[in-house]
Amino acid sequence: MKIHQISLFAENKPGHIAAPIxxxxxEGIDIRALYLADTEQYGIVRMxxxxxxxxxxxxxxxxxxxxxxxVLAVEVLDHPGGLADVLGELDQTGxxxxxxxxxxxxxxxxxxxxxxxxxxxxxxxxxxxxxISLLTSDELLKN
Amino acid sequence: xxxxxxxxxxxxxxxxxxDFTPVQQLRDxxxxxxxxxVARTWQHVELFRSxxxxxxxxxxxxxxxxxxxxxxxxxKTDLRDTYPxxxxxxxxxxxxxxHASSGTTGKPIVVSYTQEDLNVWTSVLVRALAxxxxxxxxxxQVAYGYGLFTGGLGAHYGAEALGATVVPSSGGHADRQIMxxxxxxxxxxxxxxxxxxxxxxxxxxxxxxMKKLPLRAGVFGAEPWTESIRQHIESGxxxxxxxxxxxxxxxxPGVGCECQRHTGLHIFExxxxxxxxxxxxxxxxxDGCEGELVLTTLSKQAMPMIRYRTRDITTILPGQCECxxxxxxxxxxxxxxxxxxxxxxVNVFPSQIETALLQTEGTLxxxxxxxxxxxxxxxxxxxxxxxxxMFNDKIGALQELHQKLQGSLDRVLGIRVRVSLVEANSIExxxxxxxxxxxxxxx
Numbered sequence: 001m002k003i004h005q006i007s008l009f010a011e012n013k014p015g016h017i018a019a020p021i022x023x024x025x026x027e028g029i030d031i032r033a034l035y036l037a038d039t040e041q042y043g044i045v046r047m048x049x050x051x052x053x054x055x056x057x058x059x060x061x062x063x064x065x066x067x068x069x070x071v072l073a074v075e076v077l078d079h080p081g082g083l084a085d086v087l088g089e090l091d092q093t094g095x096x097x098x099x100x101x102x103x104x105x106x107x108x109x110x111x112x113x114x115x116x117x118x119x120x121x122x123x124x125x126x127x128x129x130x131x132i133s134l135l136t137s138d139e140l141l142k143n
Numbered sequence: 144x145x146x147x148x149x150x151x152x153x154x155x156x157x158x159x160x161x162d163f164t165p166v167q168q169l170r171d172x173x174x175x176x177x178x179x180x181v182a183r184t185w186q187h188v189e190l191f192r193s194x195x196x197x198x199x200x201x202x203x204x205x206x207x208x209x210x211x212x213x214x215x216x217x218x219k220t221d222l223r224d225t226y227p228x229x230x231x232x233x234x235x236x237x238x239x240x241x242h243a244s245s246g247t248t249g250k251p252i253v254v255s256y257t258q259e260d261l262n263v264w265t266s267v268l269v270r271a272l273a274x275x276x277x278x279x280x281x282x283x284q285v286a287y288g289y290g291l292f293t294g295g296l297g298a299h300y301g302a303e304a305l306g307a308t309v310v311p312s313s314g315g316h317a318d319r320q321i322m323x324x325x326x327x328x329x330x331x332x333x334x335x336x337x338x339x340x341x342x343x344x345x346x347x348x349x350x351x352x353m354k355k356l357p358l359r360a361g362v363f364g365a366e367p368w369t370e371s372i373r374q375h376i377e378s379g380x381x382x383x384x385x386x387x388x389x390x391x392x393x394x395x396p397g398v399g400c401e402c403q404r405h406t407g408l409h410i411f412e413x414x415x416x417x418x419x420x421x422x423x424x425x426x427x428x429x430d431g432c433e434g435e436l437v438l439t440t441l442s443k444q445a446m447p448m449i450r451y452r453t454r455d456i457t458t459i460l461p462g463q464c465e466c467x468x469x470x471x472x473x474x475x476x477x478x479x480x481x482x483x484x485x486x487x488x489v490n491v492f493p494s495q496i497e498t499a500l501l502q503t504e505g506t507l508x509x510x511x512x513x514x515x516x517x518x519x520x521x522x523x524x525x526x527x528x529x530x531x532x533m534f535n536d537k538i539g540a541l542q543e544l545h546q547k548l549q550g551s552l553d554r555v556l557g558i559r560v561r562v563s564l565v566e567a568n569s570i571e572x573x574x575x576x577x578x579x580x581x582x583x584x585x586x
Contacts, residue, residue: 007536044538060531064567065566099537
């Protein structure tokens with residue numbers, strides 16, 4: 001149920017994101033989702049990639065500061081209210097979202113929500129109890 | 144012979160015998176050598192002779208060790224001004240090796256050695272390493288840069304002459320260094336202390352427990368380091384960390400080294416005569432007073448240095464070490480007089496910044512101090528590389544780290560500092576030594 005996400009520290013300067021992304025591409029690693037959290041000075045590039053172990057090793061070897069974190073993925077129907085429904089149910093479970101981002105899966109008419117919780121194991125249990133189904137890593141990367 | 148002397152000597156390599164010379168005998172030897180090196184330098188080095196003339200003295204005026212205070216100082220700028228060979232006292236045909244500084248601030252500094260000089264250099268390193276308890280059978284990895292820098296080759300020949308197995312890994316390639324340490328069963332490391340801290344961190348990332356390696360000693364030098372770095376090194380690995388001191392202008396590493404008592408660094412006084420002076424007035428200071436270390440090479444042929452101002456701030460420790468060595472000791476060098484930065488009238492030493500970073504993070508990230516002047520006002524920026532241990536993928540946590548570093552630097556330095564978090568490996572390194580200060584103030 002847990003998805004491995006790669007996070008990369010980058011200074012907020014021109015070209016600082018392009019280089020590591022190119023590195024992943026030349027090694028044949030697909031980027032399924034990418035989200036940038038930034039401040040004026042620096043940012044964090046969060047990515048879901050086709051081969052997280054290879055990506056983490058590769059970036060580490062090239063001197064980048066990388067962290068692998070476990071996140072959860074939820075699929076919702078891409079229609080008005082889809083997201084609000086899930087968030088509403090999450091609210092009921094009382095677990096706090098550390099951060100989240102979403103990306104559409106246009107062909108399937110769905111959207112995928114990525115959540116980071118402080119304790120992913122507790123979150124899995126509560127989400128399943130609440131009837132929210134989670135995507136496995138394989139399901140997320142299959143397309 | 145006292146029992147303490149006997150027991151210490153039996154632990155040591157035969158080459159360590161001069162470490163235990165009775166004091167009066169050592170002073171007599173020093174005076175003989177001082178008179179000889181002054182006469183030779185006066186004869187062969189024009190700059191030295193002209194400075195003696197200005198002072199109205201000749202080598203005959205040196206009749207006691209105290210008379211050394213009559214002699215003119217030699218400064219780093221003298222080496223630059225006479226680049227490349229102006230201070231050589233031997234003809235080129237007798238010079239078998241040249242080394243040079245990296246020359247990042249203009250012309251490099253060139254130093255030279257006769258075969259006899261190289262033999263002396265090797266002998267002091269053997270004594271230094273033996274004093275750290277190393278011997279034949281040890282596997283010593285030398286991770287100082289090999290090449291023009293004196294660190295690599297100096298430590299290399301010393302370790303080889305000691306009878307140890309030498310792994311000349313040179314600097315860089317942390318992953319390979321760690322692989323060699325593990326696969327070869329390395330028992331001792333020679334490198335800069337900050338590089339070893341980096342190896343500890345990197346080994347942890349690779350899932351290698353440094354404490355399970357046979358490594359038992361580290362001989363660290365080429366940059367000033369603090370007790371807090373020693374504690375971090377010793378708690379992050381199972382080694383005993385020794386401080387070795389040296390500078391290329393004098394010979395390279397091996398001017399002095401800690402023994403197993405860790406109460407200061409013994410200067411190999413039969414070859415290098417130490418004095419402490421007031422850095423402002425140049426007046427000699429008695430043992431126990433803090434000041435600038437001045438060294439005179441007593442036996443060097445190719446490029447003798449008379450009263451060389453090291454810019455290193457330390458003390459000659461009074462009294463004799465419990466190890467039985469009669470060699471005087473200097474305190475560990477935590478700072479250099481030319482390291483001191485004056486920012487908006489406040490004295491700041493890079494070592495303070497290091498201590499603050501270590502205390503906040505428990506690891507020493509690479510950092511750099513950037514000085515600028517904006518509208519006539521000095522600005523101090525400390526750039527800190529974000530290591531994987533410090534990195535958290537929540538923006539809030541990074542901002543918290545940022546504020547924590549900011550707060551602790553402001554507190555330690557007593558002035559407002561701008562802290563920047565920068566990417567790993569974005570700060571330039573040279574010879575394994577990080578370039579700590581970039582001063583872009585134009586006066």
